[in-house]
Amino acid sequence: xxxxxxxxxxxxxxxxxxxxxxxxxxxxxxxxxxxxxxxxxxxxxxxxxxxxxxxxxxxxxxxxxxxxxxxxxxxxxxxxxxxxxxxxxxxxxxxxxxxxxxxxxxxxxxxxxxxxxxxxxxxxxxxxxxxxxxxxxxxxxxxxxxxxxxxxxxxxxxxxxxxxxxxxxxxxxxxxxxxxxxxxxxxxxxxxxxxxxxxxxxxxxxxxxxxxxxxxxxxxxxxxxxxxxxxxxxxxxxxxxxxxxxxxxxxxxxxxxxxxxxxxxxxxxxxxxxxxxxxxxxxxxxxxxxxxxxxxxxxxxxxxxxxxxxxxxxxxxxxxxxxxxxxxxxxxxxxxxxxxxxxxxxxxxxxxxxxxxxxxxxxxxxxxxxxxxx
Amino acid sequence: xxxxxxxxxxxxxxxxxxxxxxxxxxxxxxxxxxxxxxxxxxxxxxxxxxxxxxxxxxxxxxxxxxxxxxxxxxxxxxxxxxxxxxxxxxxxxxxxxxxxxxxxxxxxxxxxxxxxxxxxxxxxxxxxxxxxxxxxxxxxxxxxxxxxxxxxxxxxxxxxxxxx
Numbered sequence: 001x002x003x004x005x006x007x008x009x010x011x012x013x014x015x016x017x018x019x020x021x022x023x024x025x026x027x028x029x030x031x032x033x034x035x036x037x038x039x040x041x042x043x044x045x046x047x048x049x050x051x052x053x054x055x056x057x058x059x060x061x062x063x064x065x066x067x068x069x070x071x072x073x074x075x076x077x078x079x080x081x082x083x084x085x086x087x088x089x090x091x092x093x094x095x096x097x098x099x100x101x102x103x104x105x106x107x108x109x110x111x112x113x114x115x116x117x118x119x120x121x122x123x124x125x126x127x128x129x130x131x132x133x134x135x136x137x138x139x140x141x142x143x144x145x146x147x148x149x150x151x152x153x154x155x156x157x158x159x160x161x162x163x164x165x166x167x168x169x170x171x172x173x174x175x176x177x178x179x180x181x182x183x184x185x186x187x188x189x190x191x192x193x194x195x196x197x198x199x200x201x202x203x204x205x206x207x208x209x210x211x212x213x214x215x216x217x218x219x220x221x222x223x224x225x226x227x228x229x230x231x232x233x234x235x236x237x238x239x240x241x242x243x244x245x246x247x248x249x250x251x252x253x254x255x256x257x258x259x260x261x262x263x264x265x266x267x268x269x270x271x272x273x274x275x276x277x278x279x280x281x282x283x284x285x286x287x288x289x290x291x292x293x294x295x296x297x298x299x300x301x302x303x304x305x306x307x308x309x310x311x312x313x314x315x316x317x318x319x320x321x322x323x324x325x326x327x328x329x330x331x332x333x334x335x336x337x338x339x340x341x342x343x344x345x346x347x348x349x350x351x352x353x354x355x356x357x358x359x360x361x362x363x364x365x366x367x368x369x370x371x372x373x374x
Numbered sequence: 375x376x377x378x379x380x381x382x383x384x385x386x387x388x389x390x391x392x393x394x395x396x397x398x399x400x401x402x403x404x405x406x407x408x409x410x411x412x413x414x415x416x417x418x419x420x421x422x423x424x425x426x427x428x429x430x431x432x433x434x435x436x437x438x439x440x441x442x443x444x445x446x447x448x449x450x451x452x453x454x455x456x457x458x459x460x461x462x463x464x465x466x467x468x469x470x471x472x473x474x475x476x477x478x479x480x481x482x483x484x485x486x487x488x489x490x491x492x493x494x495x496x497x498x499x500x501x502x503x504x505x506x507x508x509x510x511x512x513x514x515x516x517x518x519x520x521x522x523x524x525x526x527x528x529x530x531x532x533x534x535x536x537x538x
Contacts, residue, residue, distance in 0.1 A: 059391045062401040303391045304384060362380040 033125040037114045044290075045257040046076040051291070052257075052298050059302035080250060088246035091154050098152035103244070103251035106145025109138045110258040117265050118193045120275050120282040131192040132184060135266060136177055139221070142255065143169045146240050149252070153243035161239025164229045164309065168220050171316035172227075176217035178324035182210040182331040183270045196274035204271040205347045209327045209354040211271045213320050215296075218267070220312065222259040224297060226304040227312055264293040314367050323357055411485060412528040416515040418468040419484030420461055422504035426480035429454030433472035433481055441465035442472060461504060463489065464497035474516045482512030482520065 050065065050073055057064025065072035090099055116131040118124040128134050143165055150162020184190055186206060187198035204211045220227035231239035241252045268274055268289040277285035307315070330353060338346055402409055411417075429446040445458035473481045486509060491497055506512065514521025 055395075058395050058399070061394050061397050061399055063399045063403065066403065299388065299391060303387045359380050 030125070033115075036119075037111070037125060040119075041111060041114055041258055041261065042254075044261050045254055046080075048257045048261060048294060049076040049079070049253075051294065052301075055295060055298045056302050059299065083250045083253075084247055086246040086249075088248065089243070091243050094154040094243065095152035098148045099243075100248075102145045102149035102152060103248045103255070104145070105148055106142045106255045107251050107258070109141040109145075110255055110262055112138050113262045114265070116192050117269060118196055118274060119286055121197070122193060123283075124193060127191055127193050130190045132180055132190050132195070132266075132270070135192075135262075136173075136180065139259075139262060140169060140173055142259070145255075149244065150240035153240070155243055157236040158240050158242050161229075161231060161236050161242070165223060165240065168223070168227065168229065168312060168316075171313055172217040172220040172320070175213050175316060175320035175324040176221060178321070178328050179207075179210040179213040179217065180270065182207050182324075182328050185328070185331050185335055192269050192274075196269055196276060199273040199276060201343055201347065202271065202273040202276075206343075206350060207271065207327070207331065208351055209323065209357060210331070211267075212354070212358075213324050213327065214267065214271070217316075217320060218263045219297065219300065220316065222256070222263055224260065225301040226307050228306060229309060229312060260294060260297060261290070264290045264297070267293045310367060314365070319361050319365055323361055326357060409530050410528070411487070411530070413485055413511070413524050414514055414521070414527050415485045415487075416470075416483050416513050417485045417487045418466075418489060419486045419510055420463065420466070420472070420499070420504060421482040421484050421506055421510060421512050422459060422501070423480040423482070424456075424501070424505060426478050427456055427459070428478055428480075429456045430477065432475050432477060436471045436475040438469065438471065439465045439467055456501070459501045459504065461499045462497060463499055464494060470515060479517060479519075482517060483515040484510050485513040486510060 053075070054064040054072070065075035068074040068078045090096055113135050115125040116128050116134055118127075146165045147162045150158040150160075150165070153159070183195060183203050186203060187195040189195060189198065219225075223229075223231065229235075231241070236242075241249055244252060268286065272289045272293070274289075275282035275286040277288075280288075330350075334346060334350075429444065431444045431446070434440075434442040434444045441462045441464075443458065443460045443462075444456065446454040447457055449455040468483075470483055473483050489497075512520050514524050
């Protein structure tokens with residue numbers, strides 16, 4: 001019996017990888033979901049590009065793109081056509097092989113994140129029992145592509161941007177993982193589908209501090225403002241993709257928005273109860289929440305200016321890391337000793353703890369032993 | 375205790391941007407919407423008065439670009455008849471020296487600004503194209519008598535064709 005036998009039902013061999021009622025064999029499920037995820041990611045990334053430009057426009061009291069198509073929705077298409085027909089330039093003294101590989105290395109891991117994201121109950125490519133661990137592991141690979149791009153461009157600004165990206169990712173991975181651990185402790189599972197199922201109260205209420213830490217750390221990981229140091233236009237031109245043009249640049253641009261999409265999707269799944277919601281179909285709830293999270297990210301981008309390098313690093317190590325550790329400790333204690341009958345009291349308790357901790361840590365937060373202005 | 379250091383500063387900023395989200399955009403979407411320009415604005419159109427012009431050609435002499443071409447012939451009462459008055463507004467730098475130098479107040483600066491053309495030859499304006507029309511009215515530039523009759527100065531606040 002071969003693996004490519006269409007009648008083969010692999011769910012007997014890998015329990016939990018398939019929804020039980022799914023028709024057809026394993027490979028049909030696999031093929032269908034690969035197509036769905038590709039279409040979802042590319043369409044949503046295009047939509048996000050349009051939405052971000054429109055929303056930032058409105059936040060700045062202007063309209064944003066409004067020429068191509070109704071409300072300018074075809075603007076990303078026009079941009080894509082423009083950027084794909086541009087000349088593809090490779091720096092003469094660059095490392096050509098690495099230069100070619102970098103966009104792909106950056107793009108593939110981001111795409112792979114969506115394999116474990118449940119769009120509905122059980123509607124996902126693979127319900128891995130280590131889902132969120134897989135997400136954390138795979139999403140940090142794309143920074144290798146970023147560093148490859150910075151290295152192979154043979155440009156000091158690109159290398160600076162790439163080094164900033166790596167240092168930022170290494171620092172912020174820790175509070176990110178710790179804030180996810182709080183959710184995992186509450187849900188008692190690493191599988192994203194089980195985490196959604198466990199959210200009778202959305203975890204944003206039970207884990208308000210964890211949510212804030214996750215949003216800050218994720219913004220730093222995907223290099224969004226206020227942590228967009230690696231492509232700080234005013235300092236190092238565009239960071240790692242200064243030398244890139246044409247299709248390769250388009251791929252990096254796509255990576256940026258796919259990462260935002262991945263973060264929106266994971267925040268939705270971990271903290272906002274994923275596809276759960278009254279009245280509307282689950283898929284619609286999922287999309288609404290994803291767009292809501294993205295709007296908040298854009299809102300932050302429209303408001304907060306870029307931080308300095310030392311501020312970014314100090315914020316990760318002196319502020320987010322201890323807060324995430326304390327949050328994990330408190331969550332663990334609550335899961336162990338809190339009576340099951342009082343879920344709503346925990347919400348208010350955690351909110352109060354969050355306010356106290358944030359005030360306390362803001363008071364202690366100093367740079368350079370207090371000699372440097374924050 | 376200053377709460378700006380404790381996250382309140384960021385919250386304030388977020389509220390400011392949120393208010394902007396529900397504001398009407400301040401930008402003018404130019405071809406569809408146009409700012410209502412004050413009648414006192416000194417635009418870059420040149421306006422010629424057929425009745426007042428004596429054909430003295432002071433304007434053509436004062437033009438630093440040599441953009442004005444004026445051809446006259448002798449009339450019956452020993453005066454000039456302006457046969458050709460042509461301004462190549464592609465060369466014109468809108469300095470207004472012709473308007474200032476005109477001894478008979480026959481030239482004016484208009485208040486319009488939409489002079490873009492698709493063809494270079496359309497930039498050369500002849501006698502008929504230099505006359506006043508409904509859209510082409512003189513501004514008060516260097517013409518105190520015209521200025522006295524104009525309505526007061528308005529700000530660039532109103533827009534035509536705005537969908538509110």
